[in-house]
Amino acid sequence: MSGDSHIESEVRAGRYQVLLFLCASAAIAYFQRAALSVPAEEIARDLSFADLATDMGMIQSAWYFAYAMMQIPSGWLADRLGARRALIIFCVAWSLATLLAGFANGFYSLGLMWAMMGAAQAGAFPCATKALGRIFPENERARATGLLAAGMTIGGAVAPVLAALCLESLAPWAQTLGVDRWRLLLAAYSIPGLLWVVLFLWLITESRIPATGLGRQEPLAVDWSRMLTSVPLALLCGQQFFRAAGMVFFMTWFPTFLQKTRDVSLLGSGILTTVAGIGAVVGSLTGGFFSDWLLQRTGNQRLSRQGIAVVGMSGCAILIVLSYFAQNTNQSIALITLGAFCATFGGVSGYTVAISYGGRNVATVFSTMNMFGNLGAALFPLTAGWLVARTGNWNLILFLFAGVMAMDAVCWALLNPQGTLFGDEHEGD
Numbered sequence: 001m002s003g004d005s006h007i008e009s010e011v012r013a014g015r016y017q018v019l020l021f022l023c024a025s026a027a028i029a030y031f032q033r034a035a036l037s038v039p040a041e042e043i044a045r046d047l048s049f050a051d052l053a054t055d056m057g058m059i060q061s062a063w064y065f066a067y068a069m070m071q072i073p074s075g076w077l078a079d080r081l082g083a084r085r086a087l088i089i090f091c092v093a094w095s096l097a098t099l100l101a102g103f104a105n106g107f108y109s110l111g112l113m114w115a116m117m118g119a120a121q122a123g124a125f126p127c128a129t130k131a132l133g134r135i136f137p138e139n140e141r142a143r144a145t146g147l148l149a150a151g152m153t154i155g156g157a158v159a160p161v162l163a164a165l166c167l168e169s170l171a172p173w174a175q176t177l178g179v180d181r182w183r184l185l186l187a188a189y190s191i192p193g194l195l196w197v198v199l200f201l202w203l204i205t206e207s208r209i210p211a212t213g214l215g216r217q218e219p220l221a222v223d224w225s226r227m228l229t230s231v232p233l234a235l236l237c238g239q240q241f242f243r244a245a246g247m248v249f250f251m252t253w254f255p256t257f258l259q260k261t262r263d264v265s266l267l268g269s270g271i272l273t274t275v276a277g278i279g280a281v282v283g284s285l286t287g288g289f290f291s292d293w294l295l296q297r298t299g300n301q302r303l304s305r306q307g308i309a310v311v312g313m314s315g316c317a318i319l320i321v322l323s324y325f326a327q328n329t330n331q332s333i334a335l336i337t338l339g340a341f342c343a344t345f346g347g348v349s350g351y352t353v354a355i356s357y358g359g360r361n362v363a364t365v366f367s368t369m370n371m372f373g374n375l376g377a378a379l380f381p382l383t384a385g386w387l388v389a390r391t392g393n394w395n396l397i398l399f400l401f402a403g404v405m406a407m408d409a410v411c412w413a414l415l416n417p418q419g420t421l422f423g424d425e426h427e428g429d
Contacts, residue, residue: 015135019144021200022128023151025091028192029124030155031162032098033063034251035189036114038163038270039182041256046180047106052256055107057385060252062111063118064378068371074123075367078130083363084204087127088197094120095193102186125370130363133355139296142305145351146288150281153344157277160255164270227368235415236357237372240350242408243313245376247343249401250276252381260394262329272333279337283344287312291348305349305417312346313409315339320402324395343405346412353417380404 036043040056049055078086097117104110128148136144166185174181227233249257254276255269264272287308294304319339326332350369358365384397 018131018135018204019147021196021204022131023147025087025124025193025196025200026128026148026151027155027158028091028196029094029121030152030251031159032094032155032189032193033117033121034156034159035098035101035163035186036060036182037252037273038160038255038266039167039185041259042167042180043110043182046182047104047110049107051389053385053388057253057381059107059111059114061378061382062115064248064374064381065118066115067118067122068374068378070119070122071126071367071371071374072364075126075363075365078123078127078363078367079361083127083131084200086123088200090120090123090127091193091197091200094124095190095197098186098193099190102183122367122374126363126367129351129355129358129366133358133362138356139292141355142291142295142348142352143288145355146284146286146291146348149284149288149344149348149351153277153280153284156251157274157281159251160270160273160277161267162270164267168267227365232357232416233365233368235411236350236354237369239309239408239411239415240369240373241376242404242411243343243347243350243376244373245380246316246401246404246408247280247340247347248377248380249384249397250280250340253384253397257394257397262332264329272329275333276337276340279339279341280344283312283341284348287345287348288352290345291352301417305353306412306415309346309349309412310409312342312344313405313412315342316346317402317406317409320398320405324398339405349412349417353415356417357420376404 036056036059041052043049044052044056074086074090081089094117097113097120101110101113101117104113125148129145132141132144132148163185166188167181170181170184170188174184177184250273255266255273258264258269258272259266291304291308294308295301298304316339319335319342323332323335323339326335351366354366354369355362380400384400387396387400388394
């Protein structure tokens, strides 16, 4: 018994150590991808862009298009190399691409480097969800994915205020060196990912792999015809398309939106974006734990996964519309923050259902879902930039955001979260 207890304790310790690293990698990935949002106007000026909204919208969208197109290849690679090896490769690649983006000398070079960074980050979450699917049982997966989502939203929440503070502190260095301060920001942002790789290699060693579930595992053959004809998978991809399209607002245009509509400073826009991000972090954490608690109490997956998603997305859409009518900036931010909370509270269901639905090929199934999510994320900044360029009205972005979240709620209302695509389970993997 003592030997069994020791093994169980080792497995549990390895499980949560891996989860901690995955949350850290998610946070790093998200604050790196948001690096252009706060200094967007400075970058457009320094690189002589013709139009801020159109050109920066295209560059932000290039990241998401590259990220989306690499989802299935990166999921396939994660299923074959194992999550550990694949994640190390991806993290090194996206950190180096972040650094290289700081050397851009125009629209095309920045767009190319930013797209390369997006392509490299495509493998981060297929690897993470594959690992979580193997090491966490069904009744603990929502809290695990909630913590992973919290890592993402922490990165996204910290990114704007961190970028604003770094830009202020880097200004004297930039003047001394004779370079633009946003270039130094990108160089600084490349460092955490490389440090993460060093620590991951050191602490999550090959000898620890049996206790973590990160090793290579032979996947089942993928029945692509079954995937292409699956209505639940189509709805799962649809909800991810709309959710990601809406939430990317905070990662791209929200700081500029605040500067233009509420007349706040660059630093102020970073701080207020972080406030909204904190709401999203709390939503991810509480949503995951509440979903698992509800599943344990009721045994009803439709209520604990689908139900909270419908309520969360609908609530977000309503609150975002209400924020437009708030005359006071603080009241508006409070409503938007509560909307972000609702979106991520229900949003954890997407990852949880994808893990269960994917079985042993979870990285492939998840990456398919995430590909559609990032097509939505790619289209949002492009569409928002086009709307502003055509109308000059930045407030239209709020209604665009609310509309896509309402469509997300419709997808969830139609989605049955039960069953698996290939008829296999994780147990015994």
